[in-house]
Amino acid sequence: MLMMRDLKKMFEPESIAVIGASREPNKIGHVILKNLVEGGFSGQVYPVNPSAEIILYQHAFASVKDIPSQVDLAIITTPQKAVLKVLEECGEKGIKNIVIITSGFAEVGNVEDENKVREIAKRYGMAIIGVNCMGFINPYSRVDSVFNPVYKLGRPKAGEIAFISQSGAIGAAVMDLAAKMGVGISLFVSYGNATVVDETDLLEHLYQDKRTKVIAMYIEGVKDGRRFLEVAKKVTKKKPIILIKAGKTEAGVKAAASHTAALAGDYSVYSAAFRQAGIIEVESLTDLFDFSKIFLQPFPKGKRVGIITNGGGIGVLTADQVLLNGLEIAEYKLETKIKLREAMPMHVNITNPLDLAGDADASRFRQALEALYADENVDIIILTPLMQTVHLDPSIIDLIVSYSQKMEKPISVITIGGSYTEQNRALLENGGVPTYTSPYVATKAISKLAWYAGRYGKE
Template sequence: MSLEKFFNPKSVCIIGASREKNKIGHIILKNFVDGFNGKIYPVNPKAKKILGLKCYKSVSEIKNKVDLGVVCVPAKIVPFVLEECGKKKIKNVIIITAGFKEVGNFKLENAVKEIIKKYKIRTLGPNCIGVYDPHTGVDTIFNPKSRLGRPEMGSIGFVSQSGATMSIILDWMSLKNYKISKAISYGNATDVDESDLIEYLSKDKKTKVICLYVEGLKDGKKFLRVAKKVKKPIIALKGGKTKGGASSAKTHTGSIAGKSEIFSGAFKQANIIEAQDLEEVFDLARILSEQPLPKGKKVQIITDGGGFGVLTSDWIEKKGLEIAKLSDKNIRKLRKIIPPHATTKGVIDLTGDVTSDMYELSVKLAVEDKNVDMIALILLFQPPGIKEDVVDKILKIKSKKPIVIISTGGKFTEKLKRKLEENGMPCFTSPMRGVEALKALYKYSKL
C-alpha cells in the first residue's frame, strides 16, 4: 500500500471533471492534459468529451487499470464514488472536496473513513489541494496557472498541513526559481498524514531536503519515530506557537497547536531544523539541497564592496562561525593580479577595481586552501571592470566546499543572479541571510 502512485501513476481518472473553465474539475483536468504523460480518464455522467478526451459516465465504465483517482465531486456523493473506486481497485485516491469534519460533518467523514479502510485505498484528503509533482506532471492544484505559478523540477520536497499556504508558497517559489521534487497538502489527514509523507519523501531519490509546514501533529509519537530515522535534512515551520497563534490555528485546521516548547523539543530530538519564518524555510531548503556540507566553521569572505564585507564579518561572528584567513602562499598568488589597495588579511576585498579574473582566482584559491571550510562570495556586479562572464567563471569552479553568494542590486544584478541560481548556486540579498544559510549547513553537518 505504497504512496508511490500519488506521484507517479501510469493512469489517472478525474472524477468530477468539468466543462466549465473556472470549475475545479476543469482546472485539474487541464493540468493533467497539459503536463501528464500517462492515460487520463475524465469522469462526468453528463459530458461526452472534455478538452478533447472521451468522458466516462462512471469509474466502473473505464475498462483499463487506473492507478490514481482524483475526486472533486460534491461532498455528499464522495462516499458513492469512493465505493466505485474501491470496486475498480484504484489503490490511491486524492479527495479534493471539502465539507467534512473541518466544518463539523463528522458523519460524512466517518463514512469516507470506513470505505477507504474496507478497500484499503491510500487516501490524501479530504479537504486538500493534493499533489504537485513537476517530474511526472501530477498537478491537482485548482488555481489556474495564470494566478499561481508552478516551480520547476528540483530536489526540495514540501509537506503542508495548510493547502493555501502550500499553493501560495509554490507560486512564490516559481517566481524565485526555487525548484522542487514534490509538494503535498494532506488536508484532513483521514488516512495519509504528515508522518507517512515524511517517511515517503525520506526514501524518494529525487528529494534531498524535506520542508514541513505544520500547525498540529496527528500522532506525535509516530511523527517522532519516523522523523528520527530520516537521514535527510527536515526543515519545519510550526504555526500556532503563541496563544494567539494557537487560537487562530484552532479555527483554521482544528489543530490543538499550542505547547510550542514541546514541539521545539520534539523537533530537536528528531534532528529537525526549526525555521522561524517562511523565508527562512526556503533559504535553508535551497542551501541544504544545493550545497555540500562543510568540514568546519571557517568562512572565507570575498567581496568587492567593503561595507558588505564588514556586515558579513559581523554576522559570521554573531552566528558563532569563524572568519577564515587564506594561507600566505595563496595570498601571494592572489597579490599578483589584484590592486595594491585590495585587502587580503581575513576578508578579501577586491575593491571597486575588481575584474572577473580576480573573482575567479580568489574563489579557486579559497576552494583549495586548507584554512577555508566555506565561502561567502559577495558578488556586487555594479563596478565596470566586471564582465557578465564572471558568472560562467564562478560556475566552472568545482568545489567540495559550500559557497553562498551574497549579491544586492537591480535589474542587471537580478539577471546574473538568476543564472547562478539556475545552476545550483544559492544567492542571498543580505549578508544576514547568506550567513544564516551557512550556519544552518554547519549545524546540520554536526548532527
C-alpha cells in the same frame, strides 16, 4: 497507520481519473484536468462527470466504474455531498490511490463524514491524500493536482527538495515562489486534514525517495506525535528536515483548528520535540526554501568562512553575521596570502573579507575564488558580488557556477539589487548556486548546514 504505506503509485501513476471534471473554466475540476492534459503528463487521463460527454477534448465517463482500463489514481473534486458516493465507487473499481480536494469535513465540524472517508479507505485498503487539500505536484511524473492556473501560479522545475504542507494555499504560494527563484523540487504535497495519509506517512515515503535530498515542511499540528518523532529522528539522520510550525499562539491555534482541523497544541512541546528529532525549525515562511537550498551544497569540513566581495559594506555586514551565527572568519594560509598579494592590485587588502574593490572585474573574482577554493583553511565560501558596478560583467555567473559544480566546498552568493541583479541571481540558482538577498539570512542558513554536517555528516 503502523505499517508503512507504499505511495509510489500515488505519485507516479500511469492513469488518472479526475472525478468532478468540469467544462467551466473557473471550476477546480476544470483547472486540474487542464493542467494534467496540457502539463506534459504522459499517462491516461479520464474525466469523470455524469452530465458531460466531452471535456477539454477528452471523452468523459459518468462514473469511474465505466472506465474500461485500470486507474492508478483518482482525484476527487466533486461537491462535498457526492464525495462518499464516488469514493465508494473508486473502491469498487479497485483504485488504491486517491486525492480528495473537496473540503467541508472535520475542519467545519463535520467529523462524521470524515470518519466515513477513513472507514471506506480502510475497507478498500486505499491511500488517501486530503480531504480539504490541494493534492500534489510531482515534476518528474508531471502529475499536478494544484488547482491554480499556471499563469497565476508558476510550477517549479524538477529538483531535490520535497515540500509537504498542511496548508494548500501556502504550499502552492511557496511553489510559485520556488518557480520564480529557480529552485527545483522533487515533490510537493498538500495533505490538508490528513484523514488517512498523514505527515509521518509522507516523511516515510520521502525517506525512501531517491530524488529527495532535503525535506521542507509546513505543519499546523501532528496526528500522532510519538510516531512522528520516531520517524523524524530516523529521517534527519539521512535527510535534513526544515520546518515551519503554524499555530504557536492562542490565536494561531484557534485559527488552525478551523483551517485543517489541526490540533496545534502547546508550541513549547512541539518545539522541544523538533529539536530532539534533529529538525531545523525556521520562523519565517521565506526562510523555508532559503534554508533548504543550502543543503544541496557539499558538507563543509569546518566552520571557517572565506568572504569575497567587491563592496566593502556588504563585506562588513557579512563578517558580522558570520561571527554572530557561530561561524568563523577563516585565516588564509600563508601561500594563499602570497598568491593573492601577487595577483591583486595594491589597493586590494589581502584580508578576510577579501574586498576586491569597486573596480573588480570577473577575472579578479576568478583569482580570488581560485585561491580560496584551494586553501584548506577555508571550509565555506561566500561571495557577495554587487552586480551593478561598471566593471563586473555577467561572465562572473559562469565562473561561480563552475566552481560550485566541483562540489568540494559549499559556495553561496549574497547579492542585493533590482532587475539586473535579479536576472543574474536567477542564472546562479539555475546553475545550482544558492543565492540570498541579505547576509542575515544567508549566514543563518549556512550555520545550520555546518551544524548538520557536524552532527550527521560523518555517518
